[in-house]
Amino acid sequence: MMSSLRVILLAAVCACLASGCAAPAGDAFAGQAGPDRGTCDSEARRLLSPVDVFASPTPSAPVATRLPGGAFVYLCETRHGWTGIMYPAKGDKVDCTYRGPSDQCQTGWVRDTLRSLEYG
Numbered sequence: 001m002m003s004s005l006r007v008i009l010l011a012a013v014c015a016c017l018a019s020g021c022a023a024p025a026g027d028a029f030a031g032q033a034g035p036d037r038g039t040c041d042s043e044a045r046r047l048l049s050p051v052d053v054f055a056s057p058t059p060s061a062p063v064a065t066r067l068p069g070g071a072f073v074y075l076c077e078t079r080h081g082w083t084g085i086m087y088p089a090k091g092d093k094v095d096c097t098y099r100g101p102s103d104q105c106q107t108g109w110v111r112d113t114l115r116s117l118e119y120g
Contacts, residue, residue, distance in 0.1 A: 003016075003084075008100040009120065022078075023095040026103055026116045027119060032061050034055075034084060034106075034107025034108055034109070035074070035076035035077045035084020035085070035086070035107055035109065036076065036077055036084070037086060037104070037107065039076045039077040039084070040075065040084070040085075040086045040096070041074050041075045041076070041098070042074075042097045043074075044072040044073065044074055044077060044094050044096070045072065045073055045074070045116035046070060046071070046072055046116060047067060047068070047069050047072075047114070047115070047116050048069060048115040048116060049069045049074060049115055050066055050067065050069050050113075051066070051067050051069050051110050051114055052066050052110065053065045053066065053067060053085065053087075053108035053109065053110055054082075054109045054110070055108060055109070056064060056109060057079050057080065057081075057082035057084070061109070064108050065106075065108070067087060071087065072087065072088065072094040073085040073087045073114075073116065074086040074087070074096050074097065074105075075114075075116075076107070078112065079109075081111065081112050082109045082110070082111060082112065083109065083110050083111075083112050083114055084107065084108070084109055085107065085108060085109070085110055085114075086105045086106070086107050087106055087108075088105050088106070089105070089106060092105070
């Protein structure tokens with residue numbers, strides 16, 4: 001009984017991998033808005049170097065903006081080599097987690113190579 005269950009499970013995993021369900025290919029997230037704000041950290045981090053921010057977590061997405069080293073960001077969800085971030089507009093206060101719906105910070109996606117320092 002246990003052996004046939006393992007065979008069925010292995011077959012299901014192989015079928016899933018063969019069909020590409022393990023990871024999205026290409027532009028599977030194309031057109032997606034920014035990351036879910038509910039997944040963002042409550043503490044800001046300071047960027048150690050400049051970073052390009054993309055509109056969606058896809059290789060073909062255009063660069064939406066470039067944040068300089070020293071800018072503050074809040075890390076959000078991660079997806080297949082991309083990290084969602086939330087960040088204040090230039091000149092705004094670093095208080096993204098305390099803002100109301102009408103004054104929210106901007107969001108975007110960066111490659112997982114983001115280097116930052118955590119602040120409390």
